[in-house]
Amino acid sequence: MYSTITIFLSSLVVFQAAIAGQQGAAGYVGRSACTECHENQVAQWAGSHHDLAMQPATTDTVRGDFNDASLTRFGVTSSFYKTGDRFMVRTEGPDGTLQDYEIKYTFGITPLQQYLIEFPGGRMQALSLAWDSRLKVQGGQRWFHLYPDEKIAHDDELHWTKPSQNWNYMCAECHSTHLRKNYDAVKRTFTTTWSEIDVSCEACHGSGAAHLAWAKKAPGWEGREADKGLALLLDERKGVHWTIDSETGKPMRSKPLSTDKEIQMCARCHSRRSPLSDGYVHGEDFLDHYLLRLLDEDMYFPDGQIRDEVYIYGSFLQSKMYRAGVTCSDCHDPHSMEPKIPGNGVCLQCHQAGKYDSSSHHFHKPGDTGGSCVECHMPPRTYMVVDPRHDHSIRIPRPDLSESLGAPNACNNCHGDKDSKWAADHFKNWYPGQPEGYQRYAGVLAAARNGHPDAEQILAALIRDADMPDIARATALSAMASHLSRDSLDTLQIGIADDNPMLRVAAIEAMRPLSPAMRARMAFPLLEDPVRAVRMEAAVALADIPRGELPEKLRMALEKATTEYIEAQQSSAERPEAQAKLGNLFAAQGRISDAKAACRTAIELNPAFVPGYVNLADLYRTQGDEAAAERTLRQALAASPGNAVAHHALGLSLVRQKRSKEAVEELRLASTGAPDNVRYVYVYAVALNSTAQHQQAVMVLQGAHNRFPDNASILNALVAFHRDLGNEKAARSYARKLREL
Numbered sequence: 074m075y076s077t078i079t080i081f082l083s084s085l086v087v088f089q090a091a092i093a094g095q096q097g098a099a100g101y102v103g104r105s106a107c108t109e110c111h112e113n114q115v116a117q118w119a120g121s122h123h124d125l126a127m128q129p130a131t132t133d134t135v136r137g138d139f140n141d142a143s144l145t146r147f148g149v150t151s152s153f154y155k156t157g158d159r160f161m162v163r164t165e166g167p168d169g170t171l172q173d174y175e176i177k178y179t180f181g182i183t184p185l186q187q188y189l190i191e192f193p194g195g196r197m198q199a200l201s202l203a204w205d206s207r208l209k210v211q212g213g214q215r216w217f218h219l220y221p222d223e224k225i226a227h228d229d230e231l232h233w234t235k236p237s238q239n240w241n242y243m244c245a246e247c248h249s250t251h252l253r254k255n256y257d258a259v260k261r262t263f264t265t266t267w268s269e270i271d272v273s274c275e276a277c278h279g280s281g282a283a284h285l286a287w288a289k290k291a292p293g294w295e296g297r298e299a300d301k302g303l304a305l306l307l308d309e310r311k312g313v314h315w316t317i318d319s320e321t322g323k324p325m326r327s328k329p330l331s332t333d334k335e336i337q338m339c340a341r342c343h344s345r346r347s348p349l350s351d352g353y354v355h356g357e358d359f360l361d362h363y364l365l366r367l368l369d370e371d372m373y374f375p376d377g378q379i380r381d382e383v384y385i386y387g388s389f390l391q392s393k394m395y396r397a398g399v400t401c402s403d404c405h406d407p408h409s410m411e412p413k414i415p416g417n418g419v420c421l422q423c424h425q426a427g428k429y430d431s432s433s434h435h436f437h438k439p440g441d442t443g444g445s446c447v448e449c450h451m452p453p454r455t456y457m458v459v460d461p462r463h464d465h466s467i468r469i470p471r472p473d474l475s476e477s478l479g480a481p482n483a484c485n486n487c488h489g490d491k492d493s494k495w496a497a498d499h500f501k502n503w504y505p506g507q508p509e510g511y512q513r514y515a516g517v518l519a520a521a522r523n524g525h526p527d528a529e530q531i532l533a534a535l536i537r538d539a540d541m542p543d544i545a546r547a548t549a550l551s552a553m554a555s556h557l558s559r560d561s562l563d564t565l566q567i568g569i570a571d572d573n574p575m576l577r578v579a580a581i582e583a584m585r586p587l588s589p590a591m592r593a594r595m596a597f598p599l600l601e602d603p604v605r606a607v608r609m610e611a612a613v614a615l616a617d618i619p620r621g622e623l624p625e626k627l628r629m630a631l632e633k634a635t636t637e638y639i640e641a642q643q644s645s646a647e648r649p650e651a652q653a654k655l656g657n658l659f660a661a662q663g664r665i666s667d668a669k670a671a672c673r674t675a676i677e678l679n680p681a682f683v684p685g686y687v688n689l690a691d692l693y694r695t696q697g698d699e700a701a702a703e704r705t706l707r708q709a710l711a712a713s714p715g716n717a718v719a720h721h722a723l724g725l726s727l728v729r730q731k732r733s734k735e736a737v738e739e740l741r742l743a744s745t746g747a748p749d750n751v752r753y754v755y756v757y758a759v760a761l762n763s764t765a766q767h768q769q770a771v772m773v774l775q776g777a778h779n780r781f782p783d784n785a786s787i788l789n790a791l792v793a794f795h796r797d798l799g800n801e802k803a804a805r806s807y808a809r810k811l812r813e814l
Contacts, residue, residue, distance in 0.1 A: 104275075137188070139155050264310055360606035399558075448486070547575045672689035
């Protein structure tokens with residue numbers, strides 16, 4: 074029987090040489106060098122989620138049942154067993170047949186544990202069959218599938234062997250220290266390395282060699298006295314304390330927070346974002362290395378509550394706590410990651426117990442779930458079947474918004490047998506005047522999503538409101554692209570001039586519908602912005618500007634920022650999304666051959682990646698080759714049957730070819746495949762009307778109006794279609810609704 078350390082070392086042998094060279098060159102020294110001086114911190118970290126983020130698969134680390142256990146799902150039986158000291162699974166492989174795989178690494182520990190399997194070319198894939206680590210009385214100690222209600226076949230985008238489950242890109246950076254993906258775009262292989270397999274000291278503090286030299290007073294140490302040799306000195310809370318204002322009863326920070334370095338460092342992994350480089354550099358701005366997802370419809374509810382898994386940062390940026398200067402380590406121990414005080418105690422560090430931890434405030438019995446600060450103000454949402462994550466926007470419950478906008482609320486999380494009206498009525502009785510809370514933009518974001526006629530004006534008002542969270546203002550700026558007019562152009566200037574780079578990025582995104590001359594006037598100064606994401610976004614916005622007409626200084630700035638953008642996409646060259654972005658850039662520059670090549674690469678990387686086909690078809694369209702465009706879109710539907718985007722694009726291609734009957738059918742399939750896409754429904758209705766199917770067009774629009782009663786495009790079309798049919802009464806009725814809106 075091998076010892077645990079022997080197994081650990083043998084499992085890393087394939088990486089040993091690469092890791093050693095990289096670790097030394099980058100100045101990473103490993104946690105063993107930290108223990109001598111920081112024994113208490115290392116002891117707190119040991120056994121934490123960071124410590125156990127990734128481990129070699131051994132008898133000490135594997136929690137799942139590999140004693141000939143099995144799980145049958147949608148007709149596929151997967152078996153879990155051991156061969157000597159190796160942990161094995163027999164399950165559906167990339168071709169749909171049952172195959173045997175060795176578990177190389179464990180991923181996470183609780184409430185679930187995932188497993189990594191090695192594939193050729195240095196790829197590692199995360200198995201979608203996971204172990205529920207919870208106690209049996211909690212429903213745990215079982216195998217389960219991460220997509221329990223869907224049949225994920227071998228050709229499905231979400232199958233565990235596909236790119237969306239690839240460890241090297243999707244998971245690795247946040248589960249190991251100083252990870253370098255090292256993708257070879259020519260060979261399409263990975264030689265991924267790390268300095269330590271888990272999230273260790275240097276993952277947060279940066280490389281330790283210079284700090285070690287400072288601590289040992291090596292020659293030249295005096296020059297590092299200010300920062301102690303650390304690339305990122307996490308000292309924002311040094312000498313800071315919170316007190317209760319005697320007059321207002323509210324907490325106050327002893328001195329304002331002047332930097333964001335701790336939160337941004339944590340945000341690298343605790344956020345939903347896209348990478349802009351092949352490796353984070355400690356101390357640099359978050360937006361130098363990542364692009365944060367805003368409060369987009371597929372990520373967040375209209376009031377900003379979490380919908381998809383967004384990993385905290387985007388939520389916390391919405392909070393009044395963030396605005397007041399609260400940082401991660403105010404609430405969490407930075408080494409164990411646990412709350413600094415259990416239960417309500419962590420909140421009562423700053424909030425008066427007599428005022429807030431009482432039945433007069435929460436109207437529940439002491440000790441009940443309803444008396445828990447986090448259950449009411451940070452309601453959880455469950456991901457990966459068994460993992461509840463708390464919403465860090467720290468908001469006042471708003472059951473009234475559940476009634477009007479369909480957003481969830483904390484009250485009905487517990488009282489699932491009641492409706493939102495019941496909760497809203499109780500809330501009004503308890504808190505007369507209906508406190509709105511800090512996040513007062515639900516109606517604005519909902520209006521923008523639904524195409525409300527007033528969207529432009531209320532988005533502009535939100536953008537101008539500097540008291541609102543910057544992430545909400547940035548989201549409003551991004552949404553303004555669909556609602557711009559001369560009256561709201563000045564809001565783009567507000568975003569461009571803002572101190573927060575997130576707003577500058579969003580402002581550039583919003584200006585894309587503008588003429589080249591207007592984009593040039595607004596975006597050129599941002600080519601020399603101090604933050605990489607802003608420079609890159611400006612380069613994309615200006616990609617179609619003819620270089621030959623520019624002064625040398627502007628041309629050089631544009632070429633430099635464009636190079637940064639290309640390098641950012643090449644750092645994720647294994648992803649079809651990155652190739653599609655390159656294709657779009659090249660197309661804007663008039664480099665059609667390069668654009669086609671990028672689209673084809675995207676398709677080769679993932680044959681089910683529909684945007685690759687759609688973009689390629691559009692390139693054929695611009696060259697007047699509609700037959701090639703149609704052929705490409707039919708290939709997309711063969712690779713991804715029923716895809717609404719492909720059906721819609723094919724329908725438009727057939728319209729251009731004057732094949733109306735076929736076009737209407739494709740547009741119908743698009744609208745039924747994506748019923749919440751207002752544009753697809755609208756275009757389908759217009760196609761019906763243009764082919765003399767007037768009554769059917771009205772019926773389709775009426776159904777859309779029932780779902781989206783405030784959408785101006787749908788209402789306008791209903792007015793026009795009814796008027797053309799001679800239905801004056803109906804036309805006037807819809808016109809009246811439009812005026813009221």
